[in-house]
Amino acid sequence: MAKITKRTWTTASGAEREAWVFDYVDQNGKRAKRQFPTKKEATAFRIDIEGKISRGEQSVxxxxxxxxxxxxxxxxxxxxxxxxxxxxxxxxxxxxxxxxxxxxxxxxxxxxxxxxxxxxxxxxxxxxxxxxxxxxxxxxxxxxxxxxxxxxxxxxxxxxxxxxxxxxxxxxxxxxxxxxxxxxxxxxxxxxxxxxxxxxxTKVVMPTKEEFKLARDLATGSLAMRIRLAAATGLRASEMYALQWGDVSFNAGELSVTRRADAQGKVDVTKSEAGKRVVPMSASLLAELKAWKENATKSEAGDLIFPNARGNHIDHRNALEREFKPLMELAAAKAKETKVKFKPFRWHSLRHFAISTWIEAGFQPKVIQVMAGHSTLAVTMDIYGDIFPSEDRRNVMDSIAAELA
Known part of the structure; x- marks a missing residue:
């Protein structure tokens, strides 16, 4: 039966919102929903669509x-x-x-x-x-x-x-x-x-430890801190740009991930419910964050850990062009000068790098799934399965099969 219901929610910034949802079954027997800013618009649509369904008409x-x-x-x-x-x-x-x-x-x-x-x-x-x-x-x-x-x-x-x-x-x-x-x-x-x-x-491409260290040591300022954090916590760029100081527990040594900022600086919840997670941090990383906080630029957009020059959210595309790409070029030139191998890598490769270090350290696949913010263990294994030891792969596949039995 068709019905109109009121929907209310609170945005990430704390603003109260409401809308009206018309829930119905269309002329092909498929359930459908449409949302409207006012009840009047929802009611008008209901009258129109129910008339078409009852008559079996196709719109002129x-x-x-x-x-x-x-x-x-x-x-x-x-x-x-x-x-x-x-x-x-x-x-x-x-x-x-x-x-x-x-x-x-x-x-x-x-x-x-x-x-x-x-x-x-x-x-x-x-x-x-x-x-x-x-x-x-x-x-x-x-x-x-x-x-x-x-x-x-x-x-x-x-x-x-x-x-x-x-x-x-x-x-x-x-x-x-x-x-x-x-x-x-x-x-x-x-x-x-x-x-x-x-x-x-998707092939997992990541820097070697030597390549990572070369780029990390050449980076300065906010970029250097962001690189260190991404390579240790596996945060996505959108999640990192939405981080606030309140998300860091210096006593517990943990980082809470609950939101993300898109390319336009709009803040929303994480990519999926599984994206809401708590990631542990090393003592050395915590010390670096404390030092960063003491000299941090004041943010005008929610006490951000990594604001741009105006105190708002960083534009990732702009950051790649102005900061990360030049860093890769500098690292490549330095490598050539010192005759060491260096292949420029993508920003997202830092997430792969972090997760690969967790695997190397012996973290269990289920723990890695949670820390990475993947919706299922199958997603983790699909992306990183080749990196896990063969015994872990067998155990995980048995676990997935048992869940589906």
Whole structure:
């Protein structure tokens, strides 16, 4: 039975928010939900959608609409959810990238989207399906779109993600009553050629201890402290930039991770519930943090441990370009000068480095899962299974099998 309920929540900054949720079963028998800022809007939508369901009608607008129209409307709906703190800004931007760079690259919204991108980030794919009218957006059309993506050398994983965004846009169109057939993008699979299978698995790449030490010793200021902390605790960059001094327990020697800051400085909860965790720290790292606190720049955004020059959250992309990339170049030059090996590494490799040291130290896989903030042990083993001793791998696989029995 369809119903409207009130939803209330508190944001990470302590602000009280509310919205109205309409819960119903659509014309295809699938349960659906839509959220609105006011009860009046939720009620208006309920009257409209229940009328369409009872009559079994397809919206006249749906016959005239194109895939690009759906993508534009879906993007606006997502922006509203960002404003209501339902989804993150990063999720919104990623989805827009999929829709306007690939699905409908010729639309007006796509042109506006690309105009805001850096020249080197612009995608030149031109085989989108944005001009298709909704009745023509069939499963064969989506499969052809998938094949065009692969022919343009878009990777298997990226193609899957693009199709996922398209599928969610089509679900949105169904909820709006613009289509009443099955979602044409649902269940479209992307298989890698036999010779490429296994290549799409994320390969853990990390610096050697010598490479890490060289870069660490050359770093200065905030960057040096961030590198030390990332390599010891395995924190993601977004989690580190949201850290406040209240998250550090100097007496217990622990660091609490409860939130993250996206590229726009918006603070949200961690990536998953498992992301909320407590990570132990060594005595030497605690001493460095204490020294850092004594000379820390005052933050205007919640007593941040690592604020930018203005006292707000660090922009990770900017930090990579202005600090980390030059550090890698400096380390490479120093290595060449002293005739030692050094291969520049990515920031996220510091997380891999930290977790690899935990494995080397003999931490149990389940402990590592918790410290890393992974949702399941299977995720930990999928990423780091090759690093664990073979006996640990066997024991973990037995444990996972037992949980699923």
């Amino acid at each position: 607008d749906g016959e005239k609409m194109t895939v690009a129209d759906v993508c534009a409307s879906y993007a606006k709906a997502l922006k509203a959810e960002v404003d209501l703190n339902i989804i993150t800004e990063q999720y919104y931007r990623t989805t827009k990238g999929h829709l306007f760079n690939y699905v409908c690259p010729d639309s007006d919204e796509a042109k506006e989207h690309k105009a805001k991108q850096r020249e080197g980030d612009r995608v030149t794919f031109d085989k989108g399906i944005g001009k298709l009218k909704l009745p023509k957006c069939t499963r064969p059309a989506v499969i052809q779109f998938k094949d065009d993506l692969r022919a343009a050398e878009v990777g298997v994983v990226s193609t899957r993600r693009i199709l996922g965004s398209l599928s969610r846009a089509m679900n949105f169109a169904r909820d709006e009553g613009w289509i009443r057939t099955a979602n044409p993008a649902a269940g479209v699979t992307v298989k890698a050629p036999k010779g490429e299978r296994g290549k799409n698995k």
